[in-house]
Amino acid sequence: MLEVKGLQVAYGQVTAVWDVSITVAQGELVAVVGPNGAGKTSLVNTVAGLVPAQQGRIHFLGQDVTALPSHERVALGLCLCPEGRKLFPDMTVEENLRLGAYTWRDRSEIARRVEQVFALFPQLAERRAQVARTLSGGEQQMVALGRALMARPRLLLLDEPSLGLAPIVVTEMFRAIRKIHEAGTTVLMVEQNVHQTLEIAGRGYVIENGRIALAGTSGALQADPHMRTAYLGLGA
Amino acid sequence: MTAEILVQAMVLGLLQGGIYALVAAGLTLIYGVMKVVNFAHAEFLTLGMYLAFSAYTLLGVSPYLAAVFALGLVFVLGAAVQRTLIRPALRHPQINQLLITIGLSTMLIGAMQIIWGPRNYVVPLPWGRATLGLGDLRVTYTRLIAFGVAVAIAAGFWVFLKRARGGLAIRAAAQSPDAARLMGINVERVNLVTFGLGTGLAALAGALIAPVFFINPTFGIDYFLLPAFVIVVLGTMGNFVGAMVGGLVIGLAESFGGLLLGAALRQFASLAVFVLILLWLPRGVFGGRMT
């Protein structure tokens, strides 16, 4: 479904991603983990088209999308729920959600999806007319995830959905992501919360200093000695 | 000072404020979406006045019909300006954009001077001086129409921003361009359309007031640039409703200022109100929020 080959990303003189290749097949939930500044956000932002690729190709559903602008990738079903949520701060919860379905035109279908998001996150329903700026961090993350779902993505990219959330909300977030995946959405997910991520992911990539340091099934990564000491806080 | 004079100042202030509001609405919209301060904004108003003048004197077309064409024509011109001059500068420091829009202002004034000459024109509507009497107060129909249409267009535009899919896209691009892209919005096209609409609204306002004021190449920059900026800052830059409220406030401040201090100092009064309000609310009346 997604094939990234030899990707290099740079900001001016600073190269953030070196020769990274990853694949995601239909129906998978794939994790990307790694320390701060490793280049995870640069990777998914480039896949979503917010940052240009210096080198390498990105194929989505068999089509070369490397040079396609972001909004056209969204229309193909490639949607990113970005790091730091990036909500529309002065819009209501409902307006934020409606914008998620911007590429769709059927109003009754859009209204139905809004209700589906409220079914997934009931506490948003009573806040539908509240402006996003005034929501708690957890609620904002729910809106961000719900907004990404509104587009009916074929591949959902998530960048640190648990960032800055209380443990109980983190658990709720992971439960929602698992539900979304089980309902048939393919997911590529960047996370620092390695333990919980590997619990729901089938496979994962470890990025360090802009390069893939390790890749494998969640089971293999959980058993890897380097992973156990550096990321999982366990003994080798 | 009698009550009638005060009422008259208030009515005239509101009538002028309605026009200010429409002009400032376009300016604030362009700033809100692109973060570009369009110093050439008032020239699009002047251009609208000239278009109405020529439509009337050459073709016998009513200025109010010409207003619609001015909106369409200047929409296209504004979009072309955005594509050729503004868009390449969006990646560059704000000072570059500033110099570009100031240069554009000078160019447009020069072009209008070449086309229409330096002298003052009036749109000689046969009923241009007819007035409506409201008790002791007399107001020209041309001012009433200009106010009514300006306020109606601004209100309609506000509904468009709030309700329509395109309006939602404009607000989204203003609040977070990258997030808007991730929603599937073509932000480059939103920028283009917003610049066209903003300048088109200024031209529309110009056509509406063409029967009210003397038209010359520097009319806009002389009488509308400063109030428009004051209004936009007062109403919080990028905030549409703020521009509406700010327009009326500045219209009133000028009118009462002219009454108390003499016509020559009317802008002093609006600047004084501006400074006082900003001392109290430094981020504008709407506290830095976007509509």
Ligand SMILES: Nc1ncnc2c1ncn2[C@@H]1O[C@H](COP(=O)(O)OP(=O)(O)OP(=O)(O)O)[C@@H](O)[C@H]1O
């Ligand atoms: N807009 C930018 N301009 C310049 N350098 C940048 C920019 N964005 C990221 N970088 C640099 O690129 C490198 C990778 O950053 P990136 O945000 O991709 O890392 P990350 O793995 O997502 O980190 P984190 O876990 O902290 O979110 C860092 O060295 C960072 O300083």
Ligand SMILES: [Mg+2]
């Ligand atoms: Mg990151």
